[in-house]
Amino acid sequence: MIDPFLSMIFSFANNKGSYALLLGSGISRPAGIPTGWEIIQDLIQKLAQLNNEKIETSPEEWFVKKFSKSPNYSDLLNEVFKTSAERSNFLKQYFEPSETEREQGLKVPTKAHNAIAKLVKEGFIKIIITTNFDRLIETALEKENIVPNVISTVDNLKGSQPIIHSKCTLVKINGDYLDTRIRNTENELKKYENEFIKLLDRIFDEFGLIVCGWSAEWDIGLRSAIERCKSRRYTTFWVSKDTISSSAKKLIESHSAEVMSNTVADIFFTELLEKTKSLIEVEKQHPISSKIAIATSKKYLSDSKYNINLHDLIFSETKKIIFDLSSGSFSAQGNFSQEEFLRRVSIYESKIEILLNTIITVSYWGNTSHLSYIIKCIESVANSNSIEGGLVVYINLKKYPALLLMYAAGISSLANNKYDYLKSILVDILVTFEHPHEPLVDKILTYTVMEKDVAVMLPGRNKQNYTPFNDYLASFFQPFFADYILDKNKFYSLFDKFEYVLALIYADITETGNYGFWAPAGSFGWRNRIYSPDNTASIVFQKEMDKLKSEHPILKVGLFNGSMERLIAVKKSLDDFINGLHWR
Structure with a gap:
C-alpha cells in the first residue's frame, strides 16, 4: 500500500507552488474560534x-x-x-x-497556521481558500512579513492582483468577520457570484488541492465548484481528523483523492513543512547554480569564440552525472521499497538539474555547430550504464537520466521548430551498452525506464492515471520551460506534441514485423480528447501537415524518407493504434 503522506510530500516538494490549500473550520477550531x-x-x-x-x-x-x-x-x-x-x-x-x-493560546494562530505561513514564505503555497471568517491566516502570514492578496467579496476580487503575480492569494470564500455580507445560511452557501465561480474554476483546474478541516457538508457552492473540475493534473489530498462526511466521500471518490484520516491539522502541517524542507535539502544543489548555468550558456552561445567554453561547461556536468551514476548509491541490489524508489528518483532529478537547464538552453538557442555537444552529452549518459543483476525496477531506473536529457533536448528543440536537432537526438544517437545497437528513440522510452505499476507511486500519480509516468514528466518539466512558455496549458500542448512526434518517428524507424503496429503512447493519447477534441496532438499536427505539405520540416530533415505519403501512412497507423487503446 502506497503511503499517501509520503506520496504527497514528494509531489508537493517537486511541484513547488502548484498546490492550493482548502481550509475549513477544523483548522481554526483548536484556537477556540466559533463557526x-x-x-x-x-x-x-x-x-x-x-x-x-x-x-x-x-x-x-x-x-x-x-x-x-x-x-x-x-x-x-x-x-x-x-x-x-x-x-x-x-x-x-x-x-x-x-x-x-x-x-491560554486561544484565538491566536495555531501550529498549523504558522506552518502554512512558513510554507507560503518558502514558495510552496501560493493559493489558500478558506471558509473561515477569522484572520488567523493573515496574522500568521504577517509574522513572516507576507501581505496576502485577500479576496473576500466581489468588490475586492475585481480590483485584486492576478493570482499568477501574487506571492499569496487568500480567498475567504464565505467572507470576513468584519464584513456583514458573509455567507452563512444554506441559501447563501448554495451559489456564488459569477466572478467567484470563475475564480474557483480556474484555481481547481490549474492547481492541485490539499483539503484540511473541511466537511464539504454545508458549502454547497464550493462543493459544486470542485465537482465541476474534471482536470487531473495533480492528485487531490484530503486530510481528515474525524469521520468523513457523505458529501466529502463523494468528492474523494470522484476525484480519486488520497485520504489521510485521523490526522490533526497541527501535526499534519508541521510535518509537511519539516519533511518538505528536508527533502529539498537532501542531495539538492544550491538553486543559484542552475541560474548561473543558464546565464553562462547564453553568454557562450552569443559568440563562436566561446564554443570551447560551452563544450567544457556541458562536459564538466556530464562527467559529474556519469560519475554519480556509477556510484554505489544506485546499485540495483537490495530490497524494493517505495521510499527508496522515490529517494532515487529525487536524487537523479536533483543531480541532473544543472545539466538539464544547460541542455534546454543550448537546444533552444544553439546553432548547428552546437548540436554535436548535445549529441555527445546524451550519448555519453545513455551509454554509461553497465549490465548488472539486481532488481529490474532499479536497473530500469538507471536509464532515467538519459530519458530526462532526451525529453529536455527534444522538447526544447521542438519549441523552436528545430527538427534537425530533434532528428539527431532521437535517431542519430545510438545506445551501445547493450546489443543490438539501436537509436535512442528505440531504447530509451518511458516504459523501458518505469512500468505503469511502478509509475503510480510517483508524486501526484495514482492508479486512475492512464499514463502516470508521462503525466509526471509533463509536470516535472513545466518549471524548466517557464522562461520560454508562460502558459502552463501551452506547455502541456508542446509536451504532447513532442511525445506524439516521438511516437511517429519511433514507428517510422522500427519494424513491427508480424506483431502488428505498436508505438509508445503518451499523455497525448487522452489529453483534450473529451473537452477539447480539436486540440489533441494528432489534430494539431494534422493541421501543420495540411498547411505545410511537403515543406513540413519533419520531411525536410529526411525523416519518413522525406515522403508525405509515408508520413500520412505512419500517422494513420499511429492514430488508429492510439484510438484503439479505448481511453475513457
Missing part, C-alpha cells in the same frame, strides 16, 4: 434576552417561530446592533483574543 453558525445561535440567544423571552427549543426554532423566517447573519446583526462600529466591537469577542485568551 458562523455558532455565532448565529449566540446572537439568537441575545436577541431572545432583549425580548425578555426564554428559548425552550433550539435557537433556530425559536427564531423561526418568532419572526416567521430563517435566521440570517446579516439581518441578525442589523437587528441587534444599529451601527457598524457596534457590530464590529461585538464580533471582536468571537475572533480576537482577550489578554487571558492570548495567555
